[in-house]
Amino acid sequence: MKRIKNFPNLVLMLLLSLFMATSCQKDDRQSGNNDPQETIPDTFSEYFGNQISRDFLGTVIDKNHNPIEGATITIGSSTATTDSNGVFMINGATVNQRFGYIKAEKAGYIHASRSVVPSNGTNKVTIMMLEATIVGSVTSGSSGTVTTTDGSSVSFNGNFIKEDGSAYSGSVDVIMHHLDPTDGDMPLQMPGMLYAENENGAERMLQTLGMLAVELRGSGGEDLNLADGSTSEIKIPVDASLIGIAPATIPLWYFDETTGYWKEEGQATLQGNMYVGAVSHFSFWNCDIPAEAITLCVTTTDDENTALANMSVSITSATFGTTYGYTNENGEVCGYVPSNESLVLNVYSYDLCGDTALHTETVGPFTLDSSITVIVPDNPDIVQETVVGTFNTCDENAVTNGYVQLSYANQTFTDAVTNGEFEINLLRCSDNNTFAIEASDYTNLQVTDSISYTFTTPLTNIGTISACNAVTEFIEYTIDDGESILIFENISANFYAESPNYPGPTIDIFASSNNQENCYYMFGVLNDPDYLGTYDSFAFDGTVSNDTGFFIGECLNVAPENNNITYNLTALSDVGEYIDINFSGTYEDYQGNPHTIIGVVHVLRDN
DSSP states (O other), X not given: OOOOOSOOSXXXXXXXXXXXXXXXXXXOOOOTTOOOOOOBOSSGGGGGOSXXXXXXXXXXXXXXXXXXXXXXXXXXXXXXXXXXXXXXXXXXXXXXXXXXXXXXXXXXXXXXXXXXXXXXXXXXXXXXXXXXXXXXXXXXXXXEEEEOTTSOEEEEOSOEEETTSXXXXXXXXXXXXXXXXXXXXXXXHSSSOSXXXXXXXXXXXXXXXXXXXXXXXXXXXXXXXXXXXXXXXXXXXXXXXXXXGOOSEEEEEEEETTTTEEEEEEEEEEETTEEEEEESSOSEEEEEEEEOEEEEEEEEEOTTOOBOOSOEEEEEETXXXXXXXXXXXXXXXEEEEESSSOEEEEXXXXXXXXXSOSEEEEEOOOSSOEEEEEEOOOOTTOEEEEEEEEEEETTSOBOSSEEEEEEETTEEEEEEEBTTEEEEEEEEOSSOOEEEEEEEETTTTEEOOOEEEEOOTXXXXXXXXXXXXTOSOEEEEEETTOOOEEEOSSOEEXXXXXXXXXXXXXXXXXXXXXXXXXXXXXXXXXXXXXXXXXXXXXXXXXXXOSOOEEEOHHHHTOOSTTOEEEEEEEEEOSTTSEEEEEEEEEEEOTTSOEEEEEEEEEEEOOO
């Protein structure tokens, strides 16, 4: 799982959004936070627009970026459960044009969520769940204070209630997390997004100086809260790098877990390096400065107007800090940015190309909602890749509800499968041209192994892969775009560092289906260690040769003449581990007929 590098000190979260006007109004009023007069709808939900149906693909992870399996995901009336990769899929969820709310719950973790403005296509989200670790305990009817190691604290006066409003008596466990805006993982940990309703009912974007998550549990594990009329004092540390911009007083905002956005309630005072305020209930509390903004949509393309997906786009304001987001399959990302300011826009491909921006320019100032296109100039050190393929069930039907994960250079790209077809776009800047693919049939809970491939720039067609949990090794190939052939029985794979018949190392692989309808034979003469790399066809005629390459003619009627098949040996492990080979190209059969072929070999080494 990728980490975001050089995340800004002041988090100004990006809200993927479409801007729309509201028709219902109430009288203009002056905000208590010196906001300008504005038109405010009668109910806050009128900002969200009409109900629509959208698809979601998300990943739930823990604080160590490991997947969380078995988390319950809720979007409106739709629910799902994360699989072994921490991935969930919900298609056709009912959300609003400008607002969708995704909740994640699992025993042992505090409540987690993400709010988005849904876009067309598949909406991707990542949620980091924090463990429900008990920091301390207090007793109802007595005063007490619970403090974390970084100085965050909550003081109680001893009165608590259960969820049904009845009084609670006994020990109260306090679960508490401080979320620091200088932590690059904070955007994944925080609930919802930094989108809020101020005390006058107007929408605002927020700049956070720190959050505190507090959940209270009774002795039986039941959720508790403060009794009516009770208050608690909270203290939230401010990072030393932010003290210079921290105001003496700041609005407090709490996260409403029912609605999915923040609401203004009260204020905190800066005392030393701590914001101190009084609250009357608990969820997440947030010290934020509200900001006016316009919506800006950025589309990234190359010189040929081809959309660049999976790019990190950042917008930096000298006043309000930095916001960021990732381009979708159309190369687009939208969000709120400060109005009336010149802004610095950067395009990155983190982990793949390091921390250096691929493109930088100054944009704005903007006074109205705007859309711009940014062309990332051609660079000989940057390689654009597209990986396509077909994903079938074990019985060779197209997967209709699944996803594919491409792993490259410590980064993982997850994309949905549409009627068995998938396409993943990325940029790479490394000399390493090997990647791995793993696919999951979300409906049938079937997965493939992680299989290694080699880029065939700019388009890599990996052919057909199948999800069969019981299959530990297989050979799969397709000729002339026909039906995919899958063999997973009677496989023998041997490697000889010194071949008795040929100079140098060799591989021979044989497989046949139990019904004897299909057989496969592959022979290869390899280069010197580490053996991995790209090979052409070996002119196999039964005689000793100093040539290197692969031959697959015996079972498949592949003639040595006019043979333009390329083979990529991407893994050659110890006995009992995998040999991975993918191949593609054109050839003639022994009758002189032309053909195309694409295939993958994922077999366990026997010798």
